Amino acid sequence: MKMWSGRFREPLDSQFEQWQRSIVFDWQLLPQEVAASKAHAHAIAAAGILTPEEVGRITAALDEIAATYSGARAAEVRDHATAEDIHHFVELALSERVGDLGLKLHTGRSRNEQIATDLRLYIRDAIHSLRGELVAWAEALLAKAKASGTTAMPSYTHLQRAEPVLVAHWLQVYFEMTLRDLSRLADCSARLNVCPLGSGAVAGATLTLDRSIASKELGMTAPTANSMDATSDRDFVLEYLQALTVAALHVSRFAEEITLYATAEFGFVELPEAFSTGSSAMPQKKNPDLTELARAKVGRINGAAQAVTLLVKGLPLAYNKDLQETQEPVFAATQTALGLFALLAPFTQALKFNETRMKLACENGYLNAMAAATYLVYKGVPFRKAHEKIGNAVRYALEKGCELNSLSLAELRKFGAEFEEDFFAAITLEATLDCHNVTGGTARVQVAAALDAAEARLAAAKLGV
Numbered sequence: 274m275k276m277w278s279g280r281f282r283e284p285l286d287s288q289f290e291q292w293q294r295s296i297v298f299d300w301q302l303l304p305q306e307v308a309a310s311k312a313h314a315h316a317i318a319a320a321g322i323l324t325p326e327e328v329g330r331i332t333a334a335l336d337e338i339a340a341t342y343s344g345a346r347a348a349e350v351r352d353h354a355t356a357e358d359i360h361h362f363v364e365l366a367l368s369e370r371v372g373d374l375g376l377k378l379h380t381g382r383s384r385n386e387q388i389a390t391d392l393r394l395y396i397r398d399a400i401h402s403l404r405g406e407l408v409a410w411a412e413a414l415l416a417k418a419k420a421s422g423t424t425a426m427p428s429y430t431h432l433q434r435a436e437p438v439l440v441a442h443w444l445q446v447y448f449e450m451t452l453r454d455l456s457r458l459a460d461c462s463a464r465l466n467v468c469p470l471g472s473g474a475v476a477g478a479t480l481t482l483d484r485s486i487a488s489k490e491l492g493m494t495a496p497t498a499n500s501m502d503a504t505s506d507r508d509f510v511l512e513y514l515q516a517l518t519v520a521a522l523h524v525s526r527f528a529e530e531i532t533l534y535a536t537a538e539f540g541f542v543e544l545p546e547a548f549s550t551g552s553s554a555m556p557q558k559k560n561p562d563l564t565e566l567a568r569a570k571v572g573r574i575n576g577a578a579q580a581v582t583l584l585v586k587g588l589p590l591a592y593n594k595d596l597q598e599t600q601e602p603v604f605a606a607t608q609t610a611l612g613l614f615a616l617l618a619p620f621t622q623a624l625k626f627n628e629t630r631m632k633l634a635c636e637n638g639y640l641n642a643m644a645a646a647t648y649l650v651y652k653g654v655p656f657r658k659a660h661e662k663i664g665n666a667v668r669y670a671l672e673k674g675c676e677l678n679s680l681s682l683a684e685l686r687k688f689g690a691e692f693e694e695d696f697f698a699a700i701t702l703e704a705t706l707d708c709h710n711v712t713g714g715t716a717r718v719q720v721a722a723a724l725d726a727a728e729a730r731l732a733a734a735k736l737g738v
Contacts (some may be wrong), residue, residue, distance in 0.1 A: 293594075295358045298601050300350040302359045305394035306387065307339040310363060312490035313382055313470055320480050322380050331378060334370040338363060359391070360384050381482055383474035385504040385592040390469045392603065394491065396513050399607045400462045404455055406614035407520065408735050411451045413621040415727055418444040423717055425702060426541060426631040427640060436643055437635040437705055438715040440626055441724060447527050448727060454520040455734045461516050465509035468493040472503035475591045505591040507581065510599050514578035517610050521571035524613060528564035531624070535561055540630045545623035548616070563620055573609045577602035635702055637676065639667050644705040645677055645696070652691040662689045 367375035552558035
């Protein structure tokens with residue numbers, strides 16, 4: 274029997290009935306539906322609808338349902354012959370175990386509030402798991418940065434070599450991105466953690482329920498403030514998918530750089546064989562499959578965010594069946610993100626940097642030109658004039674086919690009388706790094722301090738994981 278069939282005389286069109294069922298995907302909400310149902314049982318017991326003995330029977334049966342279908346038998350939920358959705362399935366399974374008592378559980382609630390609650394619980398659980406994977410990646414980035422010591426690499430602007438930086442400084446960029454992702458997901462989790470139970474179909478429950486009971490049972494901070502908002506709000510879904518999109522974009526940027534740096538043209542990184550594949554045609558190939566797929570996965574996640582955005586655009590209050598379509602994007606994006614994020618830490622740990630190749634790249638191409646201009650600034654030359662003098666010296670060196678530090682002092686003085694013997698010490702690789710001695714700079718002392726501070730910041734970000 275349908276949960277709503279009393280008003281209807283005609284059966285549903287069989288094709289429509291199968292098409293509109295959500296059990297084929299919302300079966301994934303079984304743990305959340307059981308938790309929410311137990312919380313509701315306690316709330317209606319406090320209102321005198323259930324006795325303590327009945328609550329005990331219902332909650333025990335609900336626990337049995339969750340345990341029965343938690344593993345290989347989960348497919349039985351998805352493939353159930355008659356259940357419309359996860360709410361219907363649990364009601365049917367409960368009634369099989371406790372008889373008509375199971376039908377009492379729906380007193381004072383609507384499926385509109387049930388799905389709003391279940392989705393919040395699912396996303397809250399997903400955020401907890403995803404943050405755990407991102408913390409593991411942040412730890413791997415930090416460990417790799419510390420292990421890299423004072424190894425230098427070129428940095429790039431416009432994909433042209435710019436200035437040398439420490440490898441640790443480069444890795445910390447992705448650490449910083451990950452900390453922001455952890456923060457965004459934590460904010461999302463905190464904002465969604467209010468309880469719709471007791472909101473009814475649209476106007477609030479018709480029983481005088483103490484809504485704080487269900488809220489506390491579920492570890493939520495408070496009941497939702499408005500019944501119409503509670504059942505129609507999907508802001509938390511959008512916020513979650515958008516936060517996942519940003520995190521996946523960060524992974525994609527990392528993946529793109531690793532893909533580039535692993536090419537023969539760069540040669541900065543050795544791809545781990547455990548995360549690479551070969552070519553079926555070319556025996557010599559080692560392909561960056563992990564990083565290429567990581568770049569692609571953001572499309573799936575952002576696609577989910579775009580789907581929900583367009584779905585809720587212009588949707589009138591309050592609950593509409595359209596909102597059923599918000600579930601599949603959430604499930605798909607969550608599984609995609611979990612699979613992707615879980616690989617980041619072991620992949621990062623397995624990366625090997627070609628220190629010799631990177632050092633050579635740092636010492637060619639005039640990456641010390643900014644340090645050279647700074648040298649002149651300390652000699653009292655205005656920066657704009659210092660920039661021009663070094664630019665002229667670079668052009669001269671280009672024509673001569675050498676680096677700045679290969680020019681003689683006499684040649685340098687063609688561009689300014691301020692050049693002295695100490696110029697050459699000021700443009701070594703180490704000096705070029707260390708001239709960026711400001712908070713957030715790549716000077717060796719600054720990077721060492723930043724790595725120490727990063728540990729404390731990560732420890733703070735891990736709270737709640």
